[in-house]
Amino acid sequence: MTAFVYEWERYLEGKVQILGISIDPPEEGKKLLERVTRDCQEDRPQIPLDPYPLRLLTDPDAQVIRAVGTANEGHWAGTIAAPVTYVIDPAGKVKWAYVSESAADRPSPVALAKAAVAIASGKEPPLAYPGKS
Protein backbone atom coordinates (compact mmCIF):
# COMPACT_ATOMS: atom_id res chain seq x y z
CA MET A 1 0.00 0.00 0.00
CA THR A 2 2.78 2.40 0.82
CA ALA A 3 4.26 1.80 -2.63
CA PHE A 4 0.99 2.71 -4.29
CA VAL A 5 0.82 5.90 -2.26
CA TYR A 6 4.17 6.80 -3.80
CA GLU A 7 2.69 6.26 -7.26
CA TRP A 8 -0.36 8.26 -6.24
CA GLU A 9 1.91 11.16 -5.34
CA ARG A 10 3.75 10.88 -8.66
CA TYR A 11 0.82 10.41 -11.03
CA LEU A 12 -2.56 10.55 -9.43
CA GLU A 13 -2.94 13.30 -6.87
CA GLY A 14 -6.43 14.72 -7.06
CA LYS A 15 -7.48 12.31 -9.79
CA VAL A 16 -7.93 9.09 -7.87
CA GLN A 17 -9.47 8.18 -4.55
CA ILE A 18 -8.42 4.98 -2.80
CA LEU A 19 -10.96 2.95 -0.84
CA GLY A 20 -10.35 -0.22 1.13
CA ILE A 21 -13.08 -2.57 2.40
CA SER A 22 -12.63 -5.15 5.14
CA ILE A 23 -14.55 -6.97 7.86
CA ASP A 24 -11.99 -5.50 10.26
CA PRO A 25 -13.44 -3.24 12.97
CA PRO A 26 -12.71 0.51 12.82
CA GLU A 27 -9.93 0.32 15.42
CA GLU A 28 -8.01 -2.17 13.25
CA GLY A 29 -8.48 0.07 10.22
CA LYS A 30 -7.12 3.02 12.20
CA LYS A 31 -4.06 0.99 13.16
CA LEU A 32 -3.46 0.12 9.50
CA LEU A 33 -3.88 3.73 8.43
CA GLU A 34 -1.48 4.91 11.14
CA ARG A 35 1.07 2.28 10.10
CA VAL A 36 0.91 3.19 6.41
CA THR A 37 1.04 6.90 7.22
CA ARG A 38 4.06 6.43 9.48
CA ASP A 39 5.86 4.33 6.87
CA CYS A 40 5.24 6.95 4.18
CA GLN A 41 6.26 9.85 6.39
CA GLU A 42 9.52 8.14 7.35
CA ASP A 43 10.32 6.92 3.86
CA ARG A 44 8.99 9.78 1.72
CA PRO A 45 8.67 12.87 3.95
CA GLN A 46 8.14 15.07 0.88
CA ILE A 47 4.78 13.41 0.12
CA PRO A 48 1.91 15.56 1.43
CA LEU A 49 -0.42 13.39 3.46
CA ASP A 50 -3.12 15.89 4.35
CA PRO A 51 -5.62 14.72 3.31
CA TYR A 52 -4.30 11.21 3.26
CA PRO A 53 -5.37 9.47 0.03
CA LEU A 54 -6.58 6.25 1.66
CA ARG A 55 -10.09 5.81 3.08
CA LEU A 56 -10.89 2.54 4.85
CA LEU A 57 -14.45 1.23 5.16
CA THR A 58 -15.79 -1.40 7.54
CA ASP A 59 -18.05 -4.20 6.37
CA PRO A 60 -18.48 -6.25 9.58
CA ASP A 61 -21.29 -8.42 8.19
CA ALA A 62 -19.59 -8.86 4.79
CA GLN A 63 -22.63 -7.28 3.15
CA VAL A 64 -20.73 -5.64 0.29
CA ILE A 65 -18.05 -8.33 0.27
CA ARG A 66 -20.73 -10.94 -0.51
CA ALA A 67 -22.59 -8.66 -2.94
CA VAL A 68 -19.53 -8.34 -5.16
CA GLY A 69 -18.57 -12.01 -4.83
CA THR A 70 -15.30 -11.52 -3.00
CA ALA A 71 -16.23 -13.45 0.15
CA ASN A 72 -13.86 -16.14 1.39
CA GLU A 73 -16.32 -18.18 3.45
CA GLY A 74 -13.86 -20.87 4.45
CA HIS A 75 -11.29 -18.82 6.31
CA TRP A 76 -10.43 -19.83 9.87
CA ALA A 77 -11.40 -16.31 11.03
CA GLY A 78 -14.87 -16.59 9.45
CA THR A 79 -16.07 -14.87 6.32
CA ILE A 80 -13.42 -12.45 5.11
CA ALA A 81 -12.79 -10.52 1.91
CA ALA A 82 -10.67 -12.22 -0.74
CA PRO A 83 -7.87 -9.86 -1.83
CA VAL A 84 -9.33 -8.35 -5.01
CA THR A 85 -8.44 -4.91 -6.41
CA TYR A 86 -10.66 -2.90 -8.76
CA VAL A 87 -10.42 0.41 -10.58
CA ILE A 88 -13.90 1.88 -11.03
CA ASP A 89 -15.08 4.86 -13.08
CA PRO A 90 -17.43 7.63 -11.85
CA ALA A 91 -20.45 5.75 -13.24
CA GLY A 92 -19.68 2.84 -10.93
CA LYS A 93 -18.49 0.54 -13.71
CA VAL A 94 -15.56 -1.80 -13.13
CA LYS A 95 -12.84 -0.89 -15.64
CA TRP A 96 -9.89 -2.94 -14.33
CA ALA A 97 -9.56 -5.83 -11.90
CA TYR A 98 -6.83 -7.88 -10.27
CA VAL A 99 -7.97 -11.07 -8.57
CA SER A 100 -5.19 -12.11 -6.23
CA GLU A 101 -4.14 -15.68 -5.56
CA SER A 102 -3.42 -14.81 -1.92
CA ALA A 103 -3.12 -11.84 0.42
CA ALA A 104 0.54 -11.55 -0.60
CA ASP A 105 -0.37 -11.39 -4.30
CA ARG A 106 -1.23 -7.78 -5.13
CA PRO A 107 -0.95 -5.82 -8.36
CA SER A 108 2.27 -3.90 -8.78
CA PRO A 109 1.89 -0.24 -7.77
CA VAL A 110 3.05 0.90 -11.20
CA ALA A 111 0.57 -1.30 -13.07
CA LEU A 112 -2.23 -0.18 -10.78
CA ALA A 113 -1.24 3.47 -11.22
CA LYS A 114 -1.16 3.11 -15.01
CA ALA A 115 -4.64 1.63 -15.01
CA ALA A 116 -5.97 4.32 -12.68
CA VAL A 117 -4.37 7.13 -14.68
CA ALA A 118 -5.85 5.80 -17.91
CA ILE A 119 -9.34 5.56 -16.41
CA ALA A 120 -9.08 8.98 -14.75
CA SER A 121 -8.13 10.37 -18.17
CA GLY A 122 -11.14 8.77 -19.82
CA LYS A 123 -9.06 6.16 -21.64
CA GLU A 124 -9.23 2.40 -21.62
CA PRO A 125 -6.75 0.81 -19.19
CA PRO A 126 -4.30 -1.91 -20.26
CA LEU A 127 -6.11 -5.20 -19.68
CA ALA A 128 -3.16 -7.55 -19.95
CA TYR A 129 -1.23 -8.02 -16.73
CA PRO A 130 2.19 -9.69 -16.77
CA GLY A 131 2.09 -13.02 -15.00
CA LYS A 132 -1.69 -13.19 -14.83
CA SER A 133 -3.80 -15.27 -17.20
Place this chain on the structure above:
Amino acid sequence: MAKLAIGDLFPSAALNDIDGVAVQFPAVFTHAPATVLFFYRGRW
Protein backbone atom coordinates in the same frame (compact mmCIF):
# COMPACT_ATOMS: atom_id res chain seq x y z
CA MET B 1 -21.45 -15.83 -6.51
CA ALA B 2 -19.10 -14.84 -9.34
CA LYS B 3 -16.76 -11.99 -8.62
CA LEU B 4 -17.61 -8.60 -10.00
CA ALA B 5 -15.97 -8.47 -13.43
CA ILE B 6 -14.78 -5.82 -15.84
CA GLY B 7 -17.81 -4.07 -17.30
CA ASP B 8 -20.06 -4.84 -14.32
CA LEU B 9 -21.69 -2.09 -12.30
CA PHE B 10 -20.91 -1.92 -8.59
CA PRO B 11 -24.03 -2.79 -6.56
CA SER B 12 -25.92 -0.30 -4.44
CA ALA B 13 -24.90 -0.49 -0.81
CA ALA B 14 -24.01 1.56 2.24
CA LEU B 15 -21.08 1.21 4.64
CA ASN B 16 -19.32 3.36 7.22
CA ASP B 17 -15.71 4.39 7.10
CA ILE B 18 -13.45 3.91 10.13
CA ASP B 19 -14.51 7.34 11.44
CA GLY B 20 -18.18 6.37 11.31
CA VAL B 21 -19.02 8.47 8.25
CA ALA B 22 -21.59 6.87 5.96
CA VAL B 23 -20.49 5.97 2.44
CA GLN B 24 -23.05 5.24 -0.27
CA PHE B 25 -22.31 3.02 -3.26
CA PRO B 26 -22.20 3.71 -6.14
CA ALA B 27 -22.49 7.46 -5.40
CA VAL B 28 -19.02 7.53 -3.81
CA PHE B 29 -17.47 6.80 -7.22
CA THR B 30 -18.57 10.23 -8.48
CA HIS B 31 -16.07 11.86 -6.08
CA ALA B 32 -13.09 11.23 -8.37
CA PRO B 33 -12.39 10.47 -12.04
CA ALA B 34 -11.20 7.02 -10.94
CA THR B 35 -11.42 4.99 -7.76
CA VAL B 36 -9.04 2.27 -6.66
CA LEU B 37 -11.07 -0.10 -4.49
CA PHE B 38 -9.37 -2.98 -2.75
CA PHE B 39 -10.68 -5.70 -0.49
CA TYR B 40 -8.42 -6.82 2.32
CA ARG B 41 -8.13 -8.25 5.79
CA GLY B 42 -5.55 -7.19 8.34
CA ARG B 43 -3.30 -5.33 5.95
CA TRP B 44 -2.74 -4.66 2.28
